[in-house]
Amino acid sequence: MPTTFNWTAGLVFIGFFALVTVLGFVAARWKAGDMTQLHEWGLGGRQFGTVISWFLVGGDFYTAYTVIAVPALVYAVGAYGFFALPYTIIVYPFVFAVMPKLWTACNKGNHITAADFVQGLYGGRWFAAAIALTGIVATMPYIALQLVGMQVVIKSLGVTGEAPLVIAFLILAVYTYASGLRAPAMIAFVKDIMIYIVVIAAIWLIPSKLGGYASVFDAADHFFTAKGGATGIILKPSQFTAYASLAFGSAMAAFMYPHTLTGVLSSASAKTVKKNAIFLPAYTLLLGLIALLGYMAIAAGVKVTNNNDVVPALFLHLFPSWFVGFAAAAIAISALVPAAIMSIGSANLFTRNLWKPLVQPNITPSQEASNAKIVSLAVKLGALVFIIVLPTKFAIDLQLLGGVWILQTFPAVVFSLYTRWLKLPALFIGWAAGIGLGTTLAFMQDLKPIYVLHLGDASYPMYIGLIALALNIVLTLVLSVVLPARPALAAR
Amino acid sequence: MTQKDPTMRPDDTPPTRGSALKFLLLIPYLALLWLPFYNDVHPSLMGFPFFYWYQLLWVPLTSLILFVVYRWVR
Numbered sequence: 001m002p003t004t005f006n007w008t009a010g011l012v013f014i015g016f017f018a019l020v021t022v023l024g025f026v027a028a029r030w031k032a033g034d035m036t037q038l039h040e041w042g043l044g045g046r047q048f049g050t051v052i053s054w055f056l057v058g059g060d061f062y063t064a065y066t067v068i069a070v071p072a073l074v075y076a077v078g079a080y081g082f083f084a085l086p087y088t089i090i091v092y093p094f095v096f097a098v099m100p101k102l103w104t105a106c107n108k109g110n111h112i113t114a115a116d117f118v119q120g121l122y123g124g125r126w127f128a129a130a131i132a133l134t135g136i137v138a139t140m141p142y143i144a145l146q147l148v149g150m151q152v153v154i155k156s157l158g159v160t161g162e163a164p165l166v167i168a169f170l171i172l173a174v175y176t177y178a179s180g181l182r183a184p185a186m187i188a189f190v191k192d193i194m195i196y197i198v199v200i201a202a203i204w205l206i207p208s209k210l211g212g213y214a215s216v217f218d219a220a221d222h223f224f225t226a227k228g229g230a231t232g233i234i235l236k237p238s239q240f241t242a243y244a245s246l247a248f249g250s251a252m253a254a255f256m257y258p259h260t261l262t263g264v265l266s267s268a269s270a271k272t273v274k275k276n277a278i279f280l281p282a283y284t285l286l287l288g289l290i291a292l293l294g295y296m297a298i299a300a301g302v303k304v305t306n307n308n309d310v311v312p313a314l315f316l317h318l319f320p321s322w323f324v325g326f327a328a329a330a331i332a333i334s335a336l337v338p339a340a341i342m343s344i345g346s347a348n349l350f351t352r353n354l355w356k357p358l359v360q361p362n363i364t365p366s367q368e369a370s371n372a373k374i375v376s377l378a379v380k381l382g383a384l385v386f387i388i389v390l391p392t393k394f395a396i397d398l399q400l401l402g403g404v405w406i407l408q409t410f411p412a413v414v415f416s417l418y419t420r421w422l423k424l425p426a427l428f429i430g431w432a433a434g435i436g437l438g439t440t441l442a443f444m445q446d447l448k449p450i451y452v453l454h455l456g457d458a459s460y461p462m463y464i465g466l467i468a469l470a471l472n473i474v475l476t477l478v479l480s481v482v483l484p485a486r487p488a489l490a491a492r
Numbered sequence: 493m494t495q496k497d498p499t500m501r502p503d504d505t506p507p508t509r510g511s512a513l514k515f516l517l518l519i520p521y522l523a524l525l526w527l528p529f530y531n532d533v534h535p536s537l538m539g540f541p542f543f544y545w546y547q548l549l550w551v552p553l554t555s556l557i558l559f560v561v562y563r564w565v566r
Contacts, residue, residue: 079531085547086524089554093517096558213539233533234543240527248525278558281551288548 005158012325013157013332016194017168020187020333024175027182036366041180041373042348043112043266050275052185056341057263057276058283059188061254062088064149064335065142067195067290072307074294078224078231080239082291083246088284091251096277099255100270101417107270113345114261114413115353121416122424125357130431131409132353135258136346136379138402142257143342143383144395146335148308151387153328156312162388168332169339173380176340177373181266184340191337194330196286201323202296202315203289209318210299216292219299233295238461242450245463253407253465258345259338339380347376397447404442404449404465408434411469411476426479434472438464513565520554 031047033040048056066084073081102117109120114135119128147165154164175183207213217233224231235243254260267273297304297314304313315327351372356363363371387395412427441451441464450461523529530546537545 079543082544082547086550089547089550090520090524092554092558093520096561097514097517207539214536215539217536217539217541217544233541235527235531237531240531244525244527248521274562278555278562281555285548285551288544288551292544 006321006324008321009325009328010157010159012322013329016190016326016329017171017332020190020336021171021175023186023190024171024179024183027175027186028179030179030182030186035180036369038348038351038365038369038372039110039112041369042344043262044181044185046107046266047268048185048266048272049268050272050279053263053267053272053276054279055188055192056181056185056266056337057260058280059184059191059334059337060259060263060341061280061338062195062283062287062334063142063146063338064331065145066287067331067334068149068152068308068311069145070287070291071294071297071311074291075297075310076231076294076307078220078233079235080230080243081294082288083243083250084291085284085288086244086247087250087254088287089281090247091254092277092281094251095255095264095280096274098414098417099264099277100273102261102413103264103267103270103273105417106265112262112265113258113349113352114256114409115349118412118416119353119357121420122427124424127412127424127428127431128353129358130428131412132349134405134409134431134435135256135349138406139258139342139346140379140383140386141395141398141402142259143339143346143380144386145399146339146342147383147387148392148395150332150335152308153312153331156309156316157325157328165388166384168336169380169384172336172340173377176343176376176380180373181262181341181344184337184344185266187333187340188337191330191333194326195334198327198330199286199289201319202293206293206296206300206314206318210296216295216299220295223298242461242463245461245466246449249407249463249466249469250403252410252469253403256406256409256413257342258349259342262341262345262348339383343376343379343383344372346379347372350375350379400447400449401439401442404438404468405435407465407469408438408472411473415476421480422476423480423483423485425483426476429479430472430474430476433475434468437471438468441467511565513561516557516561519557520550523553524550 028035031045033045035041039046070081070084106112106117109117111117111120113132115128115132118131119125147169150168151165207216210216221233224233230236230239255264264273267276293311293314297310300314300317302310302313302317304310312328315324319327351368355371356368408431411422411430415422445451445464449464451464451467453460453462453467524547530543532543533541535542
């Protein structure tokens, strides 16, 4: 990594960042609405059509951290790091089948969060609060990781210190405050187009510089053969269940997060959500190619001390300065979009499902909106402090745990769309047991996502979130059978 | 809103034409979660080992399946 400021790259970077900042503030006037209403600020007025939603959800789901971390994992271990690919394919049949139903239910009830939906269905305050808290806690480290993505690319421009990160995040905080979801929706256009350009340039240029894809894969193969262990350009049979369960569990968890749900709920109609499920896989193609950057780095002989530096290091190695700046800006802006939506999603949850029911039941709609704006600031500030004060490892570990936790909201959110038969205490106990088991197993594995299940002589490494979800579902079903009907239900 | 919302019942509309096509949605799960199908280097395509181009191929195939279901299932 360079230690002096790269002027050409730096100026290109600053130029694009300035453009996006202006867009962020202009966005408040775009498809103007009454910003004193939470659904206007926090869902953009539920009016985004197929094209805007495509950019928004794509920009929100495929984050800066993805662009940094997936190639880093592929660089380190090979094929196993590719689980992100099946994950982001099989997520779409699920989105297609389930999310339009959720959109319809939430639109009818004016729900803006998953916890709102659960509360509307089952009543009570505490379970909805638990769902909300799960969402917020799972999202915080995710925001922090977006900062890591930004930090990595800023460092590659030869800038040291935390100042640029702080400035970038203050800008983000202020325009999210002013424009709400409209800001990331508008910025997502720029961000996605820039990322597409970078990746297309990379897949076009890099193989010709490295002698074609066959030699890229050959280089990776030799590298992993020399490295040994559970690495390689295809999986070891012992990795099969880990790979498949990570892909499946991650896919089921992906649209339980507040930021992805916010993206879905801001769509104009259930049909928009369906259409988007058809077209969103285009981003997965992009992700697959981004993942290959890990192998290209190996083929280019890039050496890094921290795997997360592998993408910027590869860009520095192969691209001219001005394009390094462009690529760095693309990644940094990629951090802004999800970070903004994540903070908005968390703020919606906090305001609607924690503050309103537990602290200030008679809050007015405009107080609700201003409360959410302030919470979104606090959430981002929290993430910033987190990343500056604590080692990055904490954010990574917590984000992993967050995935396990958010998956435990699946039965309450998804099953409830199909049946009214589940009982609130059953869902609550299932959720708690899932969180308990998932957290325990994760700590037993030193915060690795995989736990080895033994069945007879065979052993199956499985994603912990999925093991916990299995317990959660079994408990929810069994308890829904054995628990007595609630008086309120019996009276109906 | 502390009361149950009566509008939130799952919709009771009976299955209509082409609903068997919905089972197509399961195919990507089978194709991608059963690793013995594709954990191989051969046959390679344009330099890509099978493991990679097979998974990448499932991106457009999944879109296609979703389109078919979108178009023909109401």
